[in-house]
Amino acid sequence: xxxxxxxxxxxxxxxxxxxxxxxxxxxxxxxxxxxxxxxxxxxxxxxxxxxxxxxxxxxxxxxxxxxxxxxxxxxxxxxxxxxxxxxxxxxxxxxxxxxxxxxxxx
Amino acid sequence: xxxxxxxxxxxxxxxxxxxxxxxxxxxxxxxxxxxxxxxxxxxxxxxxxxxxxxxxxxxxxxxxxxxxxxxxxxxxxxxxxxxxxxxxxxxxxxxxxxxxxxxxxxxxxxxxxxxxxxxxxxxxxxxxxxxxxxxxxxxxxxxxxxxxxxxxxxxxxxxxxxxxxxxxxxxxxxxxxx
Numbered sequence: 001x002x003x004x005x006x007x008x009x010x011x012x013x014x015x016x017x018x019x020x021x022x023x024x025x026x027x028x029x030x031x032x033x034x035x036x037x038x039x040x041x042x043x044x045x046x047x048x049x050x051x052x053x054x055x056x057x058x059x060x061x062x063x064x065x066x067x068x069x070x071x072x073x074x075x076x077x078x079x080x081x082x083x084x085x086x087x088x089x090x091x092x093x094x095x096x097x098x099x100x101x102x103x104x105x106x
Numbered sequence: 107x108x109x110x111x112x113x114x115x116x117x118x119x120x121x122x123x124x125x126x127x128x129x130x131x132x133x134x135x136x137x138x139x140x141x142x143x144x145x146x147x148x149x150x151x152x153x154x155x156x157x158x159x160x161x162x163x164x165x166x167x168x169x170x171x172x173x174x175x176x177x178x179x180x181x182x183x184x185x186x187x188x189x190x191x192x193x194x195x196x197x198x199x200x201x202x203x204x205x206x207x208x209x210x211x212x213x214x215x216x217x218x219x220x221x222x223x224x225x226x227x228x229x230x231x232x233x234x235x236x237x238x239x240x241x242x243x244x245x246x247x248x249x250x251x252x253x254x255x256x257x258x259x260x261x262x263x264x265x266x267x268x269x270x271x272x273x274x275x276x277x278x279x280x281x282x283x284x
Binding site for chain 1: 127129133134135136137181182185186189192193194195218219222223225226228229230231232233241243244245246248249252253256
């Protein structure tokens with residue numbers, strides 16, 4: 001089960017700091033977080049970051065910029081005193097059109 | 107009798123990339139393939155770290171013995187060490203006597219990066235494999251493949267680096283034989 005952390009919490013401070021921030025060529029459009037459990041059952045803050053879509057013709061975002069973002073989130077979470085583990089996942093802004101066909105021949 | 111083929115982290119990474127790029131251009135990717143790409147990316151990084159740890163522990167042992175030892179590397183214990191390096195309070199910083207080592211490693215950009223990618227890949231893999239409501243797009247899956255590539259690169263580049271040796275020693279000592 002996931003629950004929202006209280007407004008004014010360290011997690012909220014990280015969220016406010018991160019929203020709208022740029023790291024090289026990537027820009028954070030939206031951030032949410034939930035309190036969840038890690039893969040090994042420990043309390044986990046899960047930040048979900050929505051980024052501008054990759055540049056046209058590019059399959060994904062520049063890796064150095066992603067690395068800079070992750071490092072900055074780590075530093076900020078430590079500075080704000082986030083008590084539990086945290087993890088950051090990211091997604092593009094435009095909804096992706098997935099195949100619903102599980103048939104490998106399709 | 108068929109001969110065992112050891113798990114090669116680079117081949118797993120290659121497999122992860124093939125899964126993530128199974129649909130070129132504007133085609134619609136299959137979600138299950140993207141989930142498996144994330145999972146393979148994590149296992150590529152996990153096995154690379156496990157093998158580097160056992161190589162450091164028993165450099166003169168046979169490769170077969172190191173493969174056997176590497177089965178004891180535990181995902182949760184690995185995540186715990188990564189949490190120490192990332193400064194995550196929930197994981198503490200290990201026992202008192204190793205805290206100076208952890209503090210030193212926290213100042214090393216390569217080890218910080220290694221710990222972040224391993225831990226993030228582990229969480230992503232858990233969601234990809236168990237969370238029915240998890241959504242992963244192609245661009246994100248490819249980023250996880252890039253994170254796995256970076257883990258392999260950092261391990262290759264730094265094999266004789268004293269900081270990496272301390273990091274791997276923490277992983278080994280935080281692991282119990284099972």
